[in-house]
Amino acid sequence: MKKLFKIPKNINIQVSSHIAEFLSPKKIFLPFNNQNLILQSRIVKKGDLIIESEFLYAPVSGKITNVTTINNKNYLVIENDFKESKKRRKKDNDKTIVDCAKKINIKITHKKGNILYYNGLFDNPYDATNTFYHLNFTTEILDCLDAIRLDLKLISVILLLKDSDSESIIAFNKVLGTYPFISIKIMPNVYPIANKEILKDYIDLENNYLFNTIEIIELYEIMFNQRPLSERLITVTGNIQKPQVIKVKIGCSLEEIISEYYPNEKIENVLENHFLGFNTKKVQEVIINKDTSCILVINNNKNQTKPCISCGKCVEVCPKNCNPILNENMENCISCYLCDFICPSYINLGKKGG
């Protein structure tokens, strides 16, 4: 196992402890691949399955108005009519976890092992989303994990948490007494440990099950509320006045969120999920999807690339033993952008593998 790098946090950013809510965007953008889609101007209800083959659910009620392309990706546009209603129901006991997971395109293949790992790790030190989920959805996460354990007939559930994430550890520890089959395993704060490719060096993933936070939240929604995930938490942080965690609709545009919460700030470039490297996006290009967890605002991303000084640090820190400068072994690259982060010449190395 290669010795992993401990990321120094350059700037300490305090995220507001309150979760803001932005659940009424004017428009929702849903990505789709189907090239032959014939668009009908149709009215949808929240939770309606729009394209069955792509597990595309409507996160709001409204009217599908048109198709648009952002960053070479096709999106269905739903205009929100602000008429959604919430119905809470009990767990659908007839459906197994595998059936429920199928509905939301999560494949659960049978494994030999008896352990269910919960990946509560996160690599981005500026991302508070996971911690906020752990603090505010503690019992939901544990209920769901326990239900999956029962359905899959497993012996135990292990929560993987970072040693630096003390808030999550305390939150889970408070309620773990009522879940005898769930325990916590503390993992070191090294980068990029949350990545499956790296995590498999620490735990046996070949034979055991692994779910991450958003998968568990999504499974909870479908198992206990019989509805697909329509909103999620994201952290908006970086070079802005008030970094905070916001509950947003999946499919809403970042531009709309920014204009709501930061109307007076000049925000141009952001890093989506990553906090390393130079692959920034324009605000207009970002649509919040199920996996968007952190938006890091970068306003000083001037191009300062210099010639390589052969310091060898990119090769030294790479967790997958790639050599991005000589382009060797790049098929193993996991796009962690550690090489970009460390390069004193500000060379965009991760791009090759990413």
Next chain:
Amino acid sequence: MINHYEEPKLNLINSIYISLFCLILFGFYKNGIKIYNGNYFLLFKPLILTISSFLMGYVLDKLFKQKKKYSLYALLISVCMPPQISFVIFLPSLLIWLILNHYLSLKINPIICYLFLFLIFLKPSFFNSLEANSVHFYGIIDTFLGFNVGGICITSIIIMILSYFYFSTKFYYKKEIPVIAYFTYLISSCLFDILTSNSNLLINLLNSHIFFLLIYILPLNQYSPIKKKNQYLYALISGLLIFVCTRFYNPLIGPFIAVFLINLFITINKFCRKKRNDFSFFKKLLK
């Protein structure tokens, strides 16, 4: 910057400047104040030599829009000069060399290349005026502190060792290279001295030129290998070459020749690899 590693406090280049400043001050004491005989030019020679080279490098940096490149090169070269060096030879040759280096974009380490050519062709003596005119014997402690024969500002081994520890705290310094190279030199020296029953082992080990080259020149990022394994090999071969050149040629000029040879080897190796890659590219194209 949030998305990039920032070296805490001073970066490596500035640390090298600080360390060189200490060496220059010691050089001023040893090769200026201690040999003062009423001649002010001789008194300030170490300072004038290094500062004028630095300024020359600085002007070139401004001219060629480089960031602390030529000023560092010029400073590193000037501190190695023999104490009795003539300005008329040194400054113009350094200027021509740096300009040549800029326009020809030579891939070999310009510092060691200049020193090699200079020392091989001129074969200067490293005695200062006092040492040249009287019989001197320096003990182990004197040698360690820096009162020994050597380049104008690179005699103080203790300052160099302390600087090494300081550089080692810097992220971009290849700290393993000096240690491996020195231990290779040490082991080969010990073996050789035991086999030949030589009793000058300690004096041979405390060679200030070797310390300077190992700590300041060998780990220079641009001219040393990228991969860790290659760095170790590079250090090992350097240590062996230094041993061979110091023992069988000259203890003061030998280390420079050894480091030049290993740099030459690295440059040729890089060139061959590039050619091989070019060749394979053509092969792919033909396919």
